[in-house]
């Protein structure tokens with residue numbers, strides 16, 4: 001059974017699509033708030049891709065605040081080092097430069113995480129890039145880079161984490177997609193294709209592994225105030241979703257009681273500028 005619940009998160013509206021096993025469970029979930037009978041994140045180990053900056057960084061901080069141990073990767077050594085210096089929490093966090101497109105680097109990163117923290121319970125696939133050109137002007141390299149990072153790498157991380165989850169009796173995956181995974185726009189051919197693909201992959205993954213106690217969720221934000229845009233930060237970004245708000249939604253999804261799977265969350269700026 002699929003139901004929709006709405007909940008205010010600060011100034012943003014969180015629309016959740018909740019998959020429940022039966023109508024009684026739906027009634028319980030519908031009548032309760034996200035804070036009731038939470039899954040405890042204390043002592044769990046989470047992997048966050050693209051965790052040095054932006055949304056990923058906010059998720060790393062939120063997970064640490066919940067008492068989880070966190071391993072994150074990012075593209076560059078400099079970015080990882082800066083994040084580690086700013087985070088502190090040395091015994092609870094590890095960071096590594098690992099290009100998510102490089103399967104050998106991903107394997108090494110996940111093996112190092114397992115060794116350091118004794119297993120993996122949670123995977124947040126967040127690393128992503130945007131390259132925005134009309135389809136006729138996209139290079140093959142642009143196309144490959146966007147699809148490889150935003151889609152193929154997510155498949156690889158999920159596949160590689162499933163054996164870790166089996167050892168723990170289950171796990172959770174949150175894939176950070178975008179409203180661009182539902183709404184195409186001019187100039188978005190590569191980005192739209194990657195995020196539409198990610199949405200389809202995530203739903204199939206959820207159906208494939210839900211009976212193994214693996215809960216898979218998709219988070220689709222609109223504009224978030226980060227350095228993601230190739231054009232740089234806008235002059236007035238106060239209307240955008242804050243990275244911390246996306247992190248709050250991720251934590252809400254992870255803390256859902258084990259009986260309930262939040263399959264889809266959409267986050268929108270409450271008042272975008274009028275066109």
Ligand SMILES: NC(=O)c1ccc[n+]([C@@H]2O[C@H](COP(=O)([O-])OP(=O)(O)OC[C@H]3O[C@@H](n4cnc5c(N)ncnc54)[C@H](OP(=O)(O)O)[C@@H]3O)[C@@H](O)[C@H]2O)c1
Pocket residue numbers: 049050051052053054055056073074075076077079080098099100101126127128129149176177178179220221222223224225226227228229
């Ligand atoms: N910002 C938005 O408006 C928005 C809206 C909807 C969805 N999203 C999605 O949210 C996710 C995060 O976006 P963001 O705004 O936080 O981006 P961001 O501020 O640009 O941060 C991206 C992070 O991903 C890392 N990364 C990029 N390519 C990588 C690679 N090949 N291997 C490993 N790490 C890599 C970066 O590493 P370095 O620090 O080393 O560069 C950085 O830490 C993306 O999937 C994006 O599509 C963003």
